[in-house]
Amino acid sequence: GIQVEQSPPDLILQEGANSTLRCNFSDSVNNLQWFHQNPWGQLINLFYIPSGTKQNGRLSATTVATERYSLLYISSSQTTDSGVYFCAVFTGANSKLTFGKGITLSVRP
């Protein structure tokens, strides 16, 4: 099946710093989503982005489908950005979403 790798596994930032989170996938996809899981467990949709670039406030994402990677940019980080960021992809074979292992982000005040 498809492999999804996220990097770095852990990231510690000072409040106000910028960061880039990466997601590599091993096969072509027709659905890619970024999620933020907060400390209470809720998985929050950030972006649906199988290709192209999207922006939402301080967050933006770019997926280069031909090169099989996606990037999530966080600018001017805040302590509320802390949590785990998951990239998840779907290849169309069934309803199974394949998650990466996640990136744990800690933003220090």
Place this chain on the structure above:
Amino acid sequence: DTEVTQTPKHLVMGMTNKKSLKCEQHMGHRAMYWYKQKAKKPPELMFVYSYEKLSINESVPSRFSPECPNSSLLNLHLHALQPEDSALYLCASSLLPFLSSGNTIYFGEGSWLTVV
């Protein structure tokens, strides 16, 4: 409204108990999902319901029994669980069963289950 509601938020149950987790969405979505998530791991798919019929069972033990009474509701019945079943259980839904182009999946807040 992109909301998936799960109850209860927290559940502690003994190994001989029978309990249920509930999930509800009013977005008109025709696919609903149960995921299980252990600490520091990504969510793992358990079941998929497509148009109220079970379409995927990821070889889940029979002590977990899903039920989809109607297009808005999804239950997970729990019986004779083991301590290793303690985890966060996430419900999700999507407009269509196949997560193809433009079909986003939405997750609930989850139910934290502890088996003692």
